[in-house]
Amino acid sequence: MSPRPGFVLEVERSxxxxxxxxxxxxxxxxxxxxxxxxxxxxEPARALEDPRAAIRHALxxxxxxxxxxxxxxxxxxxxxxAFDDVSLPLPPMQAPDVRQLxxxxxxELAAEAGVDDVVLIAALALHRRMTDxxxxxxxxxxxxxxxxxxxxxxxxxAEDASNLVHLGCTDEGEDVEISKRAATSxxxxxxNINLVAxxxxxxxxxxxxxxxxxxxxxxxxxxxxxxxxFMDMHHSELHSSNWRMGRLIAASGIRVFQIETTLNNDTxxxxxxxxxxxxxxxxxxDRASFLASSSAxxxxxxSLSRSIFHSIRSPHAMSSxxxxxxxxxxxxxxxxxxxxxxxxxxxQSDVLTMGLPYICPYNVNSIMNPVLVACxxxxxxxxxxxxxxxVREGGVVxxxxxxxxxxxxxxxPSYIDFFEHVLAESTDPVEVAKHEEAYAxxxxxxxxxxxxxxxxxxxxxxxxxxxxxxxxxLSAVIVVGGERDAxxxxxxxxxxxxxxxxxxxxxxxxxxxxxxHMRTPPLLLAGVI
Amino acid sequence: xxALVFERSLPRFAAARVAHVLGSSxxxxxxxxxxxxxxxxxxxxxxxxxxxxxxxxxxxxxxxxTIEGASxxxxxxxxxxxxxxxxxxxGVLEDVAKPDDRSPALTAGSxxxxxxxxxxxxxxxxxxxxxxxxxxxxxxxxxxxxxxxPGLQTGFCADTGGGWSTGTLVAHxxxxxxxxxxxxxxxxxxxxxxxxxxxxxLGAGIAPxxxxxxLGAGxxxxxVVAAIRQVCDPSSLLVGARYHHQRVMALELGADQALEPxxxxxxxxxxxxxxxxxxxxxxxxxxxIDCVASSDSIRSCLAMVRPRGRVVLLGMPAxxxxxxxxxxxxxxxxxxxxxYGTENVGDGRRRTFELAMELTRSARLGRLVSARxxxxxxxxxxxxxxxxxxxxxxxxxFDLAARPPRSSKGRSA
Numbered sequence: 001m002s003p004r005p006g007f008v009l010e011v012e013r014s015x016x017x018x019x020x021x022x023x024x025x026x027x028x029x030x031x032x033x034x035x036x037x038x039x040x041x042x043e044p045a046r047a048l049e050d051p052r053a054a055i056r057h058a059l060x061x062x063x064x065x066x067x068x069x070x071x072x073x074x075x076x077x078x079x080x081x082a083f084d085d086v087s088l089p090l091p092p093m094q095a096p097d098v099r100q101l102x103x104x105x106x107x108e109l110a111a112e113a114g115v116d117d118v119v120l121i122a123a124l125a126l127h128r129r130m131t132d133x134x135x136x137x138x139x140x141x142x143x144x145x146x147x148x149x150x151x152x153x154x155x156x157x158a159e160d161a162s163n164l165v166h167l168g169c170t171d172e173g174e175d176v177e178i179s180k181r182a183a184t185s186x187x188x189x190x191x192n193i194n195l196v197a198x199x200x201x202x203x204x205x206x207x208x209x210x211x212x213x214x215x216x217x218x219x220x221x222x223x224x225x226x227x228x229x230f231m232d233m234h235h236s237e238l239h240s241s242n243w244r245m246g247r248l249i250a251a252s253g254i255r256v257f258q259i260e261t262t263l264n265n266d267t268x269x270x271x272x273x274x275x276x277x278x279x280x281x282x283x284x285x286d287r288a289s290f291l292a293s294s295s296a297x298x299x300x301x302x303s304l305s306r307s308i309f310h311s312i313r314s315p316h317a318m319s320s321x322x323x324x325x326x327x328x329x330x331x332x333x334x335x336x337x338x339x340x341x342x343x344x345x346x347x348q349s350d351v352l353t354m355g356l357p358y359i360c361p362y363n364v365n366s367i368m369n370p371v372l373v374a375c376x377x378x379x380x381x382x383x384x385x386x387x388x389x390x391v392r393e394g395g396v397v398x399x400x401x402x403x404x405x406x407x408x409x410x411x412x413p414s415y416i417d418f419f420e421h422v423l424a425e426s427t428d429p430v431e432v433a434k435h436e437e438a439y440a441x442x443x444x445x446x447x448x449x450x451x452x453x454x455x456x457x458x459x460x461x462x463x464x465x466x467x468x469x470x471x472x473x474l475s476a477v478i479v480v481g482g483e484r485d486a487x488x489x490x491x492x493x494x495x496x497x498x499x500x501x502x503x504x505x506x507x508x509x510x511x512x513x514x515x516x517h518m519r520t521p522p523l524l525l526a527g528v529i
Numbered sequence: 530x531x532a533l534v535f536e537r538s539l540p541r542f543a544a545a546r547v548a549h550v551l552g553s554s555x556x557x558x559x560x561x562x563x564x565x566x567x568x569x570x571x572x573x574x575x576x577x578x579x580x581x582x583x584x585x586x587x588x589x590x591x592x593x594x595t596i597e598g599a600s601x602x603x604x605x606x607x608x609x610x611x612x613x614x615x616x617x618x619x620g621v622l623e624d625v626a627k628p629d630d631r632s633p634a635l636t637a638g639s640x641x642x643x644x645x646x647x648x649x650x651x652x653x654x655x656x657x658x659x660x661x662x663x664x665x666x667x668x669x670x671x672x673x674x675x676x677x678x679p680g681l682q683t684g685f686c687a688d689t690g691g692g693w694s695t696g697t698l699v700a701h702x703x704x705x706x707x708x709x710x711x712x713x714x715x716x717x718x719x720x721x722x723x724x725x726x727x728x729x730x731l732g733a734g735i736a737p738x739x740x741x742x743x744l745g746a747g748x749x750x751x752x753v754v755a756a757i758r759q760v761c762d763p764s765s766l767l768v769g770a771r772y773h774h775q776r777v778m779a780l781e782l783g784a785d786q787a788l789e790p791x792x793x794x795x796x797x798x799x800x801x802x803x804x805x806x807x808x809x810x811x812x813x814x815x816x817x818i819d820c821v822a823s824s825d826s827i828r829s830c831l832a833m834v835r836p837r838g839r840v841v842l843l844g845m846p847a848x849x850x851x852x853x854x855x856x857x858x859x860x861x862x863x864x865x866x867x868x869y870g871t872e873n874v875g876d877g878r879r880r881t882f883e884l885a886m887e888l889t890r891s892a893r894l895g896r897l898v899s900a901r902x903x904x905x906x907x908x909x910x911x912x913x914x915x916x917x918x919x920x921x922x923x924x925x926x927f928d929l930a931a932r933p934p935r936s937s938k939g940r941s942a
Contacts, residue, residue, distance in 0.1 A: 416795065417795055417796075417799055420788065420789075420792045420795065420796075421792075421795075421796060421799065438799070442799065442802060443802055443804060444798065444802075444803065444804050444805060447804060
C-alpha cells in the first residue's frame with residue numbers, strides 16, 4: 001500500500017484532542033470546533049531497498065552536465081569530501097548515518113582510482129565544531145579511524161584566514177570566500193542530507209565552507225525578509241544569493257560533484273510511535289505510550305528529560321540519492337523532498353499554532369535556549385510553506401514551549417550575551433543588526449568557535465534574522481507555557497494555557513478567529529493556495 | 530524623649546544574630562539590644578556644642594549590621610554603650626550657637642545636617658591629629674579619646690545621643706552644615722550617604738575615559754553612580770543591580786548600562802573585548818566599586834577589574850573569607866572607602882559635605898527616600914530597610930516629627 005499523503009483535518013466536536021509538542025514533552029489540546037484545522041505530514045515515503053546500490057548508481061549516473069564520479073578521479077589529484085555537520089538530520093539518525101554510506105562509496109571509488117590526497121571536511125559554516133563522538137556517528141568507525149588519526153578529517157574553520165581564499169565578488173557585490181583546501185582541490189565532493197527544502201544546492205559549498213565575510217551577504221535581515229519562504233528557492237533571496245555565489249565558484253574553475261540525499265518521514269522510534277500517527281488512529285499501545293511518557297516526563301527534572309530526548313536516534317531511511325552537477329541534482333532533490341513533505345492547504349488562517357519540540361538544528365546534544373525557540377518557531381516552522389504563509393498578514397502565531405532561560409555555556413556563549421544585552425535593547429532585527437559586527441569579531445567568541453565547541457559569535461544574530469519575515473508579517477506572537485520573563489525578553493506574550501492564548505489572539509485578530517495547527521514533526525511543507 | 534537605645538547585652542546580641550541568620554530583621558530588632566525607651570536628652574559636653582532636634586534620620590547598612598549582630602568586633606574600641614543610633618540626620622538647631630572661626634554661623638531654628646564623625650575638634654583635642662589637621666576627619670586617630678566617650682560617629686557614642694530619637698542629640702558646631710531653605714528634608718537626609726559615595730569616588734582614581742563598574746545598587750551604589758556622573762568622566766559606567774527598580778534608578782542617575790549582577794562581568798568582557806581565564810577577565814574595568822562587600826562580591830570584583838586596576842570597598846565588609854591569589858597575581862589594588870572629610874577637587878580642596886549638598890540637589894537624591902516611619906514602628910522600619918531591595922525601596926528613614934500612626938503601613942515618600 002502506498003504511503004498516505006498529508007492531510008488537513010477540519011476540527012469538529014467529535015475530533016479527539018490534538019497533540020502539541022511542548023519542548024521535552026507534549027500536551028493534548030482541544031482546538032475550537034468549526035474554525036480550526038490540523039495539518040498532518042504525509043506518511044513516510046518508501047525507503048530505498050538497497051541504499052548502497054542506489055548510491056553507486058547515482059555516482060555512476062550523474063545528473064546535469066557532469067561525468068560519473070569515477071571519471072574525475074585520478075592518481076595525484078587533490079580530493080576534498082565535504083559533508084553536512086551535526087545540524088542534520090533531526091533527530092540524529094540511527095547508524096549507519098547516510099553520510100557514512102555515501103562517503104564510504106566515494107572513498108571506495110577514490111581508492112580504486114589511486115587517489116591518495118583525500119581530505120574530509122565537516123562543512124560547519126559558523127556552527128560549532130562537532131565532537132569526536134558526533135564525527136564518529138556521522139562517518140562510521142572505518143572512515144573515522146582512517147582519516148582522523150592521520151589529520152585528514154578536518155572541520156571547516158571560517159576564522160582561519162590562512163586557510164581561506166577569496167574568489168571574488170558576485171555581480172551583486174557579494175564576497176565569495178571559502179575553504180582554501182576545498183578551493184584548491186581538483187574536485188570537491190559534497191555529501192548532503194536534504195532534510196528540508198532549504199538545504200542543499202549551491203548553499204552546501206557557498207555557505208557550508210564559507211567565511212563570515214561571505215555568509216554575511218545572505219544572512220541578514222533584508223535577505224531574510226525577502227525570502228518568502230526560504231523553503232521555496234524560487235522566492236528566496238537567501239537562495240538567490242547562494243546561487244550567485246555557487247555560480248561564481250563554478251566559474252572560478254572549482255569543480256563540485258554534488259551528492260544529495262533525502263530522508264523519509266520516519267522520524268521517531270517505535271517507543272514514540274504515537275508522535276507520527278494521527279490521534280484518532282492511535283492504538284491502545286499508542287495511548288498507553290503517550291500516557292506513560294507524558295506522566296513520566298512531567299515528573300522528571302528538565303535536564304533528565306532533555307537527556308532522554310537527545311538520546312533518540314531517528315529511524316529515518318534514505319528515500320532518494322542523486323549526484324552530479326549541483327543545480328540539476330538539487331532540482332531532483334527538491335522533487336523528492338516535496339513528494340515526501342508537501343501538503344496542499346487552502347487559504348490562510350487568522351492564527352497559526354505550533355507545538356515546538358525539544359530539538360532544532362542548533363541544539364543537537366545541547367540546550368534549546370530562548371533564542372533558538374524563537375528561531376525554530378518563527379524561522380523554521382513559520383517558513384514551512386510555499387505560496388503564502390499559513391497565517392494571514394497581521395495574524396498571530398501561538399507557540400507551545402517551556403522557553404526556559406537556559407543556555408549551554410559551551411555551545412552558545414554569545415547567545416547568552418545576545419539575550420541579556422542585545423534583545424534587552426531591541427527585538428527589531430534591523431536594530432539588532434547594529435550589534436552584529438561587535439559580536440562577529442569579538443576575540444573571545446572567535447577563540448571559542450575555533451578551539452572549543454561554540455557557535456560563532458554572530459550566530460544568535462542569524463537566528464534572530466531568520467525570524468525577520470515572520471516578525472514583519474505577524475501582529476503578535478504568543479508562547480504557551482513559557483517562562484514569562486524569557487518570553488517577554490523575546491518580545492512575545494506569555495500565556496498559561498492555549499485557551500488563554502486564543503483569547504489573547506482574539507484581541508488582535510478579532511473574535512472567533514480561524515486557526516491552523518501544524519502537527520509537526522514529522523516534517524511537512526504547506527503548499528498554501 | 531523617646532529614643533531607640535542600643536545597650537550592651539551579650540544574650541541580646543546573640544538573639545539578634547540568630548534572628549538575622551534566620552532571616553528576620555524585625556525579630557532581630559525586637560529581640561536584640563535595641564530598645565525604645567523614654568530617656569533624658571544628652572547634656573552638652575563642652576563649649577562649642579549645641580542641641581539638635583532630629584527631623585528625619587536615615588537607616589543605614591551599618592546600623593542594620595549593628596542591630597543584627599553582624600557587625601565586626603573591630604569596632605568595639607570605637608563604640609561606647611548605651612548609644613542612640615542614627616548618624617544620617619537632618620534636624621533643627623535648638624540653641625543659639627556661638628560661631629567660631631571653624632564653624633558656620635547658625636541660629637536657633639536653623640535646619641542642619643550632621644557630619645557625624647567625632648574627630649579631634651569634637652573631642653576637644655588640641656593639636657588635632659594629622660588627618661584632622663588636613664581636614665580628613667574620617668581618618669581621625671583619636672576616636673576613643675578626648676572629653677567624649679569612644680565613638681567613631683554620632684550614633685555610636687554614649688555621650689552624644691543619635692538621630693533615632695524624638696528629643697535632641699548634641700553636636701559640635703564643626704559637625705553641622707546648614708540646609709538651604711530650598712532643600713527638602715528628604716534631600717537633606719541623603720547628604721551624609723552622598724558624602725560617603727563622593728569620598729569613595731574621588732579617592733578611586735577614576736581617570737577620564739576609564740571603564741567603571743559598580744556592584745550593588747542599594748542606596749550607596751546608586752549614590753556612587755550619581756557621584757561618578759557628577760565628578761568623573763568615565764567612558765562607560767556599568768552597574769550590577771539585583772532588583773528591577775534599582776536598575777531603573779541607576780540608569781536615571783547616569784549609568785550607561787544596568788544589569789543583573791551575574792550579567793555584569795559578561796558586559797564588561799564585551800566592552801573591553803577581553804578573553805576569560807577561568808572566571809577572570811583578561812581585561813575588564815579600570816575601577817570597580819563594591820557596594821556589597823561580601824566574599825562573593827569581592828571575588829567578582831577581582832574577576833571583573835583589569836590587571837593593575839582598582840577595587841574599592843565601599844560596603845562594610847565585616848569578616849570575609851576569600852582567595853586573594855588573583856589580587857596578588859594581577860596586581861590589583863584593593864582599597865577601602867570610609868566616610869568623608871576634605872577632597873581634592875579641581876584646583877582646591879573642599880569639604881565633602883559641601884560637594885554632597887551640591888550633588889544631592891543636582892541629582893535630586895531626595896527621590897531615593899522610599900518610606901518614612903515614626904519611631905514607634907521601629908521594628909517595621911528596620912525590617913523594611915533590611916529588605917528594601919526586595920520591597921522595591923531604596924532609603925528608609927525615621928520621621929521624627931511624625932504623629933503616632935493610624936495605619937499599619939509605612940508612609941511612602
